[in-house]
Amino acid sequence: MTDGVARKTGRWALLSPRTRKNLSVAGVVLTLILAWELYKLIWSSLGWIRPVRPDDVVMPHVWDMVIELFRPVRRGGNLLILDLLVRSLWTLREAVAGFVVGGLIGFGLGVLFVRSRLAERAFMPYVVASQTVPILAIAPMVVVWGGAIGLPQWMAVAVIAAYLTFFPVAINTLRGLRSPDPNSLELMRSYAADPSAVLWKLQVPSALPYIFTALKVSATAAIVGALIGELPAGFQNGLGRALLTFSQQFAVQSKKLYATVIICAAVGIFFVGMVTLAERKFVPHRETLEPEGEMLARASAGG
């Protein structure tokens, strides 16, 4: 990382912002791995056991976690990574379904609230209150009710993911829809624009950066919701189940748990990455629109 800072005035500044960002992310990951291994090395050579015992059960080597992915789950079974990838698809399905439904509900609420102060005053307290109830308390209820009305298990889990998704989207949509300059709204008024024209031509485009910020938060939240939702649902096929099983067997095969955690993180990163790609497509940023040359000139002038 210090390397990156030092180069900032030199070659670093010449890289495109995207490359710079990717390099920073890689730097962070490498730093974390390095910190993990260094801790292990120093603590075990000095015989320290606090705060965490640096043995191979509690803190396996990073490469051992990765190697574990390519071992069979059980004797004669599939490779762990294959098993986890199949589980990822199940969990992703729940998360994506919940994300889409929750996102739409959140957007709808944002639009409703910006249109009607009355609706905002009437429902906003409930929207906020909904998030004060811990998800762990909600999940079993949703599963029970979902079962009662004949919802497939995975859909019940999706409902939980939606529950975590809609809130940030609703709040940010509302903020974004309120973000246009008052003069812009007055211009719309002077064109005698009807409310839907104001919404789609001014407010929604202005809100897109806000909405995507929320969607990125929600993408992770939807995965968390799906993982947590799988537990009370007794859903056997997803990553949540694998996390539970392996954590119960932590003492004997901690590497499997860590490997699963890595896959969970990868799934989260993948999902957020997809949302980020969509953002690049739908939210034209100045940086990406600017001709490359000007950007370089500015970057080197600004230092």
Next chain:
Amino acid sequence: MRVVDAKGVGKTFGTGSESVEALRDINLTIDPGEFISLIGPSGCGKSTLLRLVGDLTGPTSGELSINGKPASQARSNRDYGIVFQKATLLDWRTVKKNVELPLEIMDIEDSAAADEMLDLVQLGDFKEHYPWQLSGGMQQRVAIARALTFNPSLLLMDEPFGALDEMTREQMQQEVLRIWDETETTVVFVTHSIPEAVFLSTRIVVMSPRPGQISDVIETGLDHPRDVETRESPEYYRKVTEVREALRRQEGHG
């Protein structure tokens, strides 16, 4: 028919002890093709008067008619083009798309209008640029083009050049006069600058504060077309002095 006809118009914001009387007893008529400047010290109600004319806010007393109709009717008929001090262009639209925005909203099919207007403000080469790629003065020209695409009969401008440097400002004044001449719109123009008001206007409405009132109306009577020569003529200086004195007189009162 009068473009603007205000009889005893007043505007008070808020109620009770918090209320502010922004305008009192405004009587003003504007004929088609006039170029009217509103000038006066800060807070004397220039913007408020402009906003009343444009139906962005309603009067609390008196009568106001625009092109022989209530202001709200004029607004639904799309009689107003408005330009603010900030260009307020939409960042995600190109220059051309920005200028086409009013047409889209009004469902007017006129593919040539935006191009014509951009040529009129001399930005024909920047149609596909984005607003943030333009200078402040260019952005303001886009805002003017946008206000004119649908041929409003009345152009309302609130300190449109307030944020520009002196050179750009004089250039823009020249352009606005040319546009006014070519389009035959009526213009109501708010400004803090005495020379600007004199150079541009057919009549200057001088206002005084607390509450906002019209203290003088001054005909400029300068010949058209106006150019650099105009700015150096004795008549021009005389008018500038006259407006300055009108403004100073009310300081004595206040």
